[in-house]
Amino acid sequence: MTNNAAxxxxxxxxxxxxxxxxxxxxxxxxxxxxxxxxxxxSASYHxxxxxxxxxxxxGLCFYACPEPGAIKVVKP
Amino acid sequence: MKVYEKSHSFYEVFERKSGPAKEATHYCPGCGHGxxxxxxxxxxxxxxxxxxxxxxxxxxxxxxxxxxxxxxxTQAAHxxxxxxxxGVKRANPxxxxxxxxxxxxxxxxxxxxxxxxxxRGENITVFFINNAIYGMTGGQMAPTTMLGQRSTTxxxxxxxxxxxxxxxxxxxxxxxxxxxxxxxxxxxxxxxVMKTRKAIxxxxxxxAEGKGYSFVEILSPCPTGWKMDPTVARDWLMDEMTKxxxxxxxxxxSDNVDExxxxxxxxxxxxxxxxxxxxxxxxxxxxxxxxxxxEDLHCKFAGFGGQGILTLGLFLxxxxxxxxxxxxxFPAYGPEMRGGTANCSVNLSNERIGSPLVDEPNVLVVxxxxxxxxxxxxxxxxxxxxxxxxxxxxxxxxxxLNAVMIPASKIADEVGTxxxxxxxxxxxLVAATGAFTPEYCMETLRSVIKKKNLVEMNMEAFRRGYDFxxxx
Numbered sequence: 001m002t003n004n005a006a007x008x009x010x011x012x013x014x015x016x017x018x019x020x021x022x023x024x025x026x027x028x029x030x031x032x033x034x035x036x037x038x039x040x041x042s043a044s045y046h047x048x049x050x051x052x053x054x055x056x057x058x059g060l061c062f063y064a065c066p067e068p069g070a071i072k073v074v075k076p
Numbered sequence: 077m078k079v080y081e082k083s084h085s086f087y088e089v090f091e092r093k094s095g096p097a098k099e100a101t102h103y104c105p106g107c108g109h110g111x112x113x114x115x116x117x118x119x120x121x122x123x124x125x126x127x128x129x130x131x132x133x134x135x136x137x138x139x140x141x142x143x144x145x146x147x148x149x150t151q152a153a154h155x156x157x158x159x160x161x162x163g164v165k166r167a168n169p170x171x172x173x174x175x176x177x178x179x180x181x182x183x184x185x186x187x188x189x190x191x192x193x194x195x196r197g198e199n200i201t202v203f204f205i206n207n208a209i210y211g212m213t214g215g216q217m218a219p220t221t222m223l224g225q226r227s228t229t230x231x232x233x234x235x236x237x238x239x240x241x242x243x244x245x246x247x248x249x250x251x252x253x254x255x256x257x258x259x260x261x262x263x264x265x266x267x268x269v270m271k272t273r274k275a276i277x278x279x280x281x282x283x284a285e286g287k288g289y290s291f292v293e294i295l296s297p298c299p300t301g302w303k304m305d306p307t308v309a310r311d312w313l314m315d316e317m318t319k320x321x322x323x324x325x326x327x328x329x330s331d332n333v334d335e336x337x338x339x340x341x342x343x344x345x346x347x348x349x350x351x352x353x354x355x356x357x358x359x360x361x362x363x364x365x366x367x368x369x370x371e372d373l374h375c376k377f378a379g380f381g382g383q384g385i386l387t388l389g390l391f392l393x394x395x396x397x398x399x400x401x402x403x404x405x406f407p408a409y410g411p412e413m414r415g416g417t418a419n420c421s422v423n424l425s426n427e428r429i430g431s432p433l434v435d436e437p438n439v440l441v442v443x444x445x446x447x448x449x450x451x452x453x454x455x456x457x458x459x460x461x462x463x464x465x466x467x468x469x470x471x472x473x474x475x476x477l478n479a480v481m482i483p484a485s486k487i488a489d490e491v492g493t494x495x496x497x498x499x500x501x502x503x504x505l506v507a508a509t510g511a512f513t514p515e516y517c518m519e520t521l522r523s524v525i526k527k528k529n530l531v532e533m534n535m536e537a538f539r540r541g542y543d544f545x546x547x548x
Contacts, residue, residue: 017097020105022299022306028266043097045105060266062080063273066110068117068144069099073080 010057010075012050018070019047025061025071034061083117085126085146092143102140106306108263108296109138112205112272116174117145119277125284129172130164132157134186136178137212138205155186158193161200169342172201172283179206183219183243190245194289197254199338201279202291204245207298208317215301219243222320227301242320246293250326256288256338258327262295264314268323282330288338295321362523367399369426369511374434378419378451379443379464381409384498388441389420391502395512395520396424406432417446424511439509441501443484445470452477460508462501466494480508480545487540496530496537503541514542 012034014025019041026034031054041047048071057075065071090098103110120126130148133141134157142149148171152160161175175193182190182204193200209227210216217227217234220242224233234242246260257279261272272294279290295317297309304312343349375392379385386407396403402425409418421434440455442448443464452472455461461477466485482504488497499521506517518535525531 015099018100020100022106024106024306024310027307027310043100057078059078059080060269063111063114063269064266066103066105066107066114067101068086068110068114069082071080072082075078075080 008076010055010073012055012057012061012071012073014048014050015070015072016041016047016049017043018067019045020067020070021045021047022066023048024064024066028060028064030058030060031056083114083121085117085120086113086144087146090143093140101144103137104298104300106297106299106309107137108207108294108298109205111263111269112203112276112294112296113141113144115273115276116176116203116280119273119280120147120172123277123280123284125172125280128170129174130161130168131174131176132161132164134175134177134181135212136181136210138176138178139212141176155181155184156189157181157186158198158200158202159189161202162193162196162198165198165200166340166342169199169339172280174280175200175202177202177204178211179204179208179220180210180218183245187219191249191252194249194255194291195252197256197288197338199283199286199288199340200290201283202289203276203279204291204293205296206245206293206321207296207301208242209298209301211298211301215298215303220245220321222317244321246291246321246326249291254289255291255327256329256333257282257290257325258293259291259325260293260295260321260323262313262318262323263297264295264310264318268314271323278330286336286339287330287333293321295323360523361394361398362519364398364400364516364520367401367512367516369401369424371438371509371511372426373422373424373439373509373511374437375422375424375439375441375505376419376434376437376451376454377422377441377443378417378447379441379467381416381418383418383443384495385418385441385443386420388498388502389422391499391521391524392422392424392505394524395517398520399512399516401426402429404429404432406434417444419447419451439505441505442468443497443501444468448472460505462504462508464497464501466497478508480504480548482541482544484541487544488537491537491540492533496534499534499537500541500544503538503543504545505541506538507542507545514539 135154157175161173165173216229262268282290299309393403393405404423406421438459441462462480464484466483484497484500485494
């Protein structure tokens with residue numbers, strides 16, 4: 001999901017295999033740039049994903065997420 | 077550049093976890109444990125504490141914390157994490173010791189350990205995950221379940237008059253003088269998650285600085301146990317749980333205590349110290365010659381509490397010890413210091429003793445009637461029975477048993493006090509068994525009797541009992 005054209009911009013990314021689809025990240029995102037996929041991962045969860053723009057790198061989704069490796073946020 | 081990502085205080089792959097998905101935790105979607113784990117791991121990494129941290133996990137969903145944290149891990153019996161943490165910390169004062177517990181573990185079965193570790197001001201950090209329910213076992217009522225809250229064991233809701241009230245641990249512990257820092261936080265909305273992060277870091281910092289006991293209660297959702305969607309559970313946590321469990325700092329002495337003031341002096345185990353300690357426990361008993369028994373003595377001494385029954389057993393045991401025999405002394409008595417019944421079993425043997433119990437004594441001393449009634453029949457034919465006739469009215473079967481009928485209490489009273497009837501009996505026992513010479517016994521008594529002004533009276537009592545039998 002990383003937007004390679006905008007490496008200078010903050011972004012978040014979801015490891016879809018580790019996401020359990022709890023949607024907590026969706027709810028806390030101030031910019032509403034996280035959504036839930038229609039696809040299922042191998043554990044039968046609908047994972048979250050970054051819609052691709054306007055992430056501020058605030059990190060709230062990282063702390064809202066209970067799963068250690070599911071969300072990474074980069075703020076250049 | 078700031079990167080928020082999986083802490084290096086976690087294992088990269090959770091190899092200890094069974095089954096597939098070895099990079100994901102075992103926790104349910106939306107569980108608060110994961111949030112708290114992440115913030116602890118991040119704090120340990122940022123504060124460079126990971127390599128010297130020992131995490132004590134509880135019984136509960138977080139029993140598997142050792143799957144995840146790349147630090148020292150141990151797992152305690154249910155509720156005992158603070159006791160284990162105490163031991164780890166005291167044995168390894170440079171370690172950072174975390175007791176990570178849920179509400180069933182900490183506030184029910186582990187209440188005693190929790191309170192006393194706090195009361196001792198152990199320099200440990202307790203993270204208390206309160207989700208108001210027994211999560212791992214399927215959502216039963218916990219001590220923290222709120223009034224009206226439904227659980228599998230309170231299907232109509234918790235009721236005060238049936239189940240009691242939810243326990244507030246922060247409030248209780250903050251009445252104690254020793255704890256340094258007690259705060260309740262919540263992994264609910266983002267603002268409170270960040271407050272939790274701050275509290276976790278503060279608690280660990282207090283420990284690292286040797287400032288004492290820190291306790292952070294973290295209200296945490298259990299979407300599965302509560303039967304709620306994860307987002308709804310977070311809202312319910314903030315809306316309902318915080319009413320019963322108000323957030324805030326209950327105690328903070330961290331600015332008032334000096335660094336290191338709660339560090340314990342650590343003495344490494346050393347054999348010389350242990351020996352020195354044991355030396356202090358040694359009796360004043362003098363060395364004596366080896367004596368071989370003609371026959372092993374399996375004794376039962378019985379009477380009222382206060383008659384010196386147990387002391388009689390000790391004296392005979394000490395004589396046997398001095399003579400190089402194997403001995404055992406096993407008391408049995410009620411809660412009364414005086415007036416109840418008491419008996420003791422004493423074995424003296426040339427061989428190793430298998431059991432300290434004496435079911436069939438070859439020597440029975442009875443100093444009250446109930447003891448005669450209870451134990452006479454346990455003595456095998458030809459066994460020795462010594463009866464204090466001052467007190468005991470009944471007569472043993474003299475055809476079957478070798479009986480010594482001695483007015484021990486009366487003789488003792490003549491010597492100076494009826495309290496030393498036990499020593500009169502000892503004299504009679506030694507004379508009747510011929511196990512030791514009277515001189516050998518008196519030498520031993522002389523060295524073990526603590527009140528030296530009573531030694532001569534005891535010598536006289538022993539001699540009178542011994543002579544009573546010899547002159548019969």
